[in-house]
Amino acid sequence: MTDLIYQTQSYQQQMTATVTAVDEDANGVYLSETIFYPGGGGQPADVGTLTDSSTGTVYNITSAKRGNIHIIEGTLPVVGTEVVGQIDWDRRYKLMRTHTAMHVLCGVVWKDYGALVTGSNMDVLTGRMDFEFERMQKELVQEIEARINEEVANAHDVEIKILPREEAFQIPDLIRTKINLLPEGITEVRTVNLVGLDLQACGGTHLKNTSEIGPIRVTNYKSKGGINKRLYFELEP
Template sequence: MTKLLYQTDSYLKEFQATVQALDEEAHAVILDQTAFYPGGGGQVADKGMLKVDGQEFPLVRAKHGPNGVLHIVEADHALPAVGSTVTGVLDWDLRYKNMRTHTAMHILCGTIYRDFGAHVTGGDMEPLKGRMDFEFESMTHELVDVIDAAVNKEVAAARDIRVAILPREEAFQIPDLIRTKISLLPGGIKEVRTVEIVGLDLQADGGTHVHNTSEVGRMHVVDYKSKGKINKRIYVELDE
């Protein structure tokens, strides 16, 4: 399986790896380690470049596979040989926007849970924008304004963000993680990665995040919709 470097260092822009296997059907290589995020949890996959012996292989996307992370390269490039040494170079502009956005979603989730006790029922994101569904019976423009002010107060608070990888049994002892449906994790997963916004939020999470909430920048709660009797959708955008 591929070692996931981004789990402990989201700021890696370049890394070295070895080609472990090829997937001819997907036109992809499997590396022994990677800093490319393969998508999941609402966060889109990374893009970038693989460099091998002076050749450049544009990365279409990274993707989870049964034997590791698939690094899908453009079809008009022959795949590098197994055993080749690869330099991976991330599309850093895309990655950093995704990091800011993902952290913004955690700020939104943590603030609403703290202030209103509302659980998350769904969510999705793309670079610099996202949406989350919450267990609210009603939603108004006035409440949206309150939420907007509250989340931006947390951005300005410059809260540190800490990542930890815990044994499954230890993670289950953290009460707040239950709202992220940690109990649905497959039994074979022995370790759980947690992301903590110090003083605000603590969740099981596999995505990439910034080091401090101040990096997120101005958050704008731009819209809301009713998605059911006790399900309201909130839309957020970030400045460039």
């Protein structure tokens, strides 16, 4: 089993681990522990490097994937090699800002308008979310933009917990998506709580406080058919 450091320590930028297995077909390695987020929930996977502790050989990680395999460019280290992992922190931190901004947006839209999320995606400092709105107009978008920036400035602490499934599902409105995406076989649920604003199940990496997000600008909106309305946003560099 791999120790998934990123689940509870999203600010950790480096770790020492052992290569426990290799997958030559995927050109990847499994590690005893990892800080590399494998992607999911719309958040891209981390990239970075592994450095052989003995020889200094550097291996570029081009992606991490579900099952915690780390895809490497070129030759693979052998099983038993001790390596130092380093994530691309500038990119990761911007993704953390973006993902936390999405929770602010989700929290405001749910709290103020009662609209469920029907889809989402994100990249570095940009993202989009789809909601169940019957109508969307410029005045409403401006109102939402003002509200989400108020909540950023309110400096909500962000708390991460991993709960037994039964306990997690006793939390009202834990699932904000139109469809519950959590498979029945999952026994533990990771929750992200923007204290006083938004509490929901999520596997991604987040900030410690919403004040780190910075200003959010809603750049566009459009109808995606029926009652699905899409909001696009971006953050400052």
